[in-house]
Amino acid sequence: MADTKIPSPQDIKSGPQKFTEEELNNLRELQARTNQLTNNFGQLYLAKNRIEEQESILKEQLSSIQKEEATLAKSLSDKYGQGSLDIETGTFIPAE
16 A cells, blocks of 8 residues: 555645545445435435325225215115125125
């Protein structure tokens, strides 16, 4: 390993200094990794928004189906009375 002199703060302030290629590569690598993470966070944020929108749509659809089911159940109950339905055979069995 070469004996490299580390510049003092006075030396650095006295004029421009060049970073070593290794230092520049390290800085570039860190910058690239930071940029990639920033990009990943952006993609995650967009995906999260899409999922939340889909969840909202599905909740609305479920609510609509539940209202339809309640309306149909009331209609059938008014027509046939209280009882149970075997949906496989289509047979209604009145309650006793």
